[in-house]
Amino acid sequence: MYRVLNAMKPQSAEMLQATIFMKKSSNPYLIQFAGLKNGEHKFDYVIDDAFFKDKEYSEIQHAKIFTLVTLTKSINLLVFDIKMEGIINVSCDRCGGLFNFPVWGERKLVVSQTNDRFEDGDDIISLSLDASEIDISQTLYEYVTLLLPQRRIHPAKEDGTEGCDADALKVLDKLTAKGEESKTDPRWDALKNIKKN
Numbered sequence: 270m271y272r273v274l275n276a277m278k279p280q281s282a283e284m285l286q287a288t289i290f291m292k293k294s295s296n297p298y299l300i301q302f303a304g305l306k307n308g309e310h311k312f313d314y315v316i317d318d319a320f321f322k323d324k325e326y327s328e329i330q331h332a333k334i335f336t337l338v339t340l341t342k343s344i345n346l347l348v349f350d351i352k353m354e355g356i357i358n359v360s361c362d363r364c365g366g367l368f369n370f371p372v373w374g375e376r377k378l379v380v381s382q383t384n385d386r387f388e389d390g391d392d393i394i395s396l397s398l399d400a401s402e403i404d405i406s407q408t409l410y411e412y413v414t415l416l417l418p419q420r421r422i423h424p425a426k427e428d429g430t431e432g433c434d435a436d437a438l439k440v441l442d443k444l445t446a447k448g449e450e451s452k453t454d455p456r457w458d459a460l461k462n463i464k465k466n
């Protein structure tokens with residue numbers, strides 16, 4: 270039994286390597302639509318930390334977003350309905366603590382295949398008639414960033430109490446108070462004294 274296992278080992282290691290190689294080289298966000306029939310096609314993704322690994326400039330680095338892409342293909346027209354739901358790890362604008370912000374959203378991307386190129390919009394782009402595939406990863410990335418609101422504050426806890434880190438807020442309060450004290454301009458004080466006289 271031991272010998273058999275040993276004999277199999279190199280082969281399975283090779284197979285493992287091949288699988289890793291395939292996973293690395295195949296981009297799940299590259300949709301080869303030319304080979305698809307007209308009609309609906311569904312693609313499921315979980316956008317997580319790995320998705321942001323090569324996006325060092327991205328504000329978002331930690332997230333888990335379940336994404337369902339429904340592609341409706343017809344002649345020279347691809348319509349992507351993209352539904353997203355999950356969490357994005359952000360820092361609170363008020364206390365600075367990290368928390369998981371719940372997000373969800375839905376968007377539509379229309380891809381028109383035409384040789385009359387037109388200016389791409391936010392949700393409508395053109396592809397040449399001989400194109401056979403489209404990489405939707407950048408579109409998904411943009412949609413993820415749009416899920417976050419401008420202001421991110423800890424939600425209140427289930428019992429209705431403050432969601433922010435109380436200790437951090439205390440420290441911040443002290444800092445702002447100090448900041449305001451030192452903001453007083455001595456010339457202004459002098460002016461006030463003159464007025465008093």
Ligand SMILES: [Zn+2]
Pocket residue numbers: 361362363364365366422423432433434
């Ligand atoms: Zn907070």
